[in-house]
Amino acid sequence: MNSLTNPVPLLQDLIRIDTTNPPGDEIACVEYLIDRFAHRDDLDIKVLGPSRDRANLIVRFPGRGVAPPLLLHGHSDVVPVTGQDWRHPPFEARLVDGEVWGRGSVDMKGGLAMMVSSLARLHEAGQRPAGDVVLAVVADEEHGSIAGARWLTREHPELFSGIRYAVGEEGGAGIELGGQRFHPIVVAEKRACWFRVTLRGPGGHASRLAPPQTPMRQLGHLLTALSGVRLPRHLGPAAHRMLTELAGHLPDPLAGRLRSLRDDDSDAPPVGLPEDQALQIDSLLRNTVNPTVVRAGDKINVVPGEITVDLDGRILPGDHTRDEFVSELRALIGPEPPLELLVEGFAVDQSRIPEPEFGGFYETLADITRKADADAAPLPMMSPASTDAGFFAQLGIRCYGWLPMKVPAGSPYRTLLHRADERIPVEALEFGTQCMTALLRDYR
Known part of the structure; x- marks a missing residue:
């Protein structure tokens, strides 16, 4: 052994x-x-x-x-x-x-x-x-x-x-x-806030023209609204210190770009950084959401009458709440469809x-x-x-x-x-x- x-x-x-x-x-x-x-x-x-x-x-x-x-x-x-x-x-x-x-x-x-x-x-x-x-x-x-x-x-x-x-x-x-x-x-760290969206509408035989409000059409609008989206910026103390220390150890012009990212209220995407690092840092300045799982029909000749989409949301630490996060999502997708909460990591009682x-x-x-x-x-x-x-x-x-x-x-x-x-x-x-x-x- x-x-x-x-x-x-x-x-x-x-x-x-x-x-x-x-x-x-x-x-x-x-x-x-x-x-x-x-x-x-x-x-x-x-x-x-x-x-x-x-x-x-x-x-x-x-x-x-x-x-x-x-x-x-x-x-x-x-x-x-x-x-x-x-x-x-x-x-x-x-x-x-x-x-x-x-x-x-x-x-x-x-x-x-x-x-x-x-x-x-x-x-x-x-x-x-x-x-x-x-x-x-x-x-x-x-x-x-x-x-x-x-x-x-x-x-x-x-x-x-x-x-x-x-x-x-x-x-x-x-x-x-x-x-x-x-x-x-x-x-x-952020906390998970996972939702499921259920899209319902007319289905039917796929050989015919589909009506305008099929779940597939709703799915297209939803994915377009949420894919690659940047929600509003919120700079917290942990991200602030991280950017400060990164800038303190790096030469210009990279250090200057990080200080600008820390101090600039314009919320422009990070520039001058490798893509992986730019996306990582940008994710620390805002809540995030990504569509990850789509469940639809299993027959090629049937327009499905119901589709579900799972959303992986992540909420910033500190005073940021689920209600705030939902408001940011609603600003993109509108008042419908309903959002079914699947998991909220370590904050089901809105504790922080x-x-x-x-x-x-x-x-x-x-x-x-x-x-x-x-x-x-x-x-x-x-x-x-x-x-x-x-x-x-x-x-x-x-x-x-x-x-x-x-x-x-x-x-x-x-x-x-x-x-x-x-x-x-x-x-x-x-x-x-x-x-x-x-x-x-x-x-x-």
Whole structure:
């Protein structure tokens, strides 16, 4: 049996446990980890969930008592590979040219491997973390967290009592801009707000001219209104600081463009930046929406009388509400059709995630990153995506996305989440495990 101190074989084992969500079946991953922890009698291990198959694992590792408890949270489920063309099978976890290939290698079984290996390294060295560490391996993050962090924080908040800080996904692989490498530390994130639109109208035989208000025609108007749209600009404190620090580390004219993006009220799209970075930054200045799933007819000779469209919306942190977001959508699509709310991440009661905190714990994360990679700069970042951090933040825990990975310049790893050929370099896994070990040993 491979040692838990090596994140590579651990990650390979985790990838080979197929936890595609839906359906999830995260219990297999939970049982695997429990078996690997069986040699330790100092751990408090709990398995909880709304059903046996949708299991969450909570393990408390004893610390030295010189720091408050720390939460490490990561999800065990992964997104489907349906319709994707992989060069290597997505659940075989092959090691090819120094990279571990497979679904979840980055999102986020690689992060789980870093967390578990860092805890194992301290134990093997006869050391304990600064404070108790609560490892939460949660289910269902990729499908709304209903069986995972949402359920845990609602049904068992006592498991997280006394925890001040948490580290989870996002952050991670470095960003390179203008020749400067950055290591993101996520201090704020958007929350998911998913809707379903149902379009109804006359259907019929497709051999005839269709009436003007068919669902297909309505669909065309809806997709035209929402595809590639830029909703109104809202510059929050996390995005403001991110742009400020980016500009401070970059030369002109790039630095000047970032300062203009921060200060210019004209809301012009970013210019002079690579497309990926321009779209990423622009997404942090506004709520966003994308049509993602269309369900229509299944017969070529039938005009469907009903079509549904799923919309992936993301709401900015802070005081921004669902009602504000809906108003922005209605300004584009009009008062009809109805919007059916599917999921609102960690804000079903309109509560809000706290504004980012840049105190001692953040500086600890930044300092570890600087020491591990002297040529890079830590970067406070807001994520356009949403993770389980928002649920834990509702318990008063300050959450950070920090799974540092040192990757080659121009590498594709950040862009491969949820896509074919997801993979992670062995060196990046080792880099992240070393950083995580330093954090657990020395945080305050």
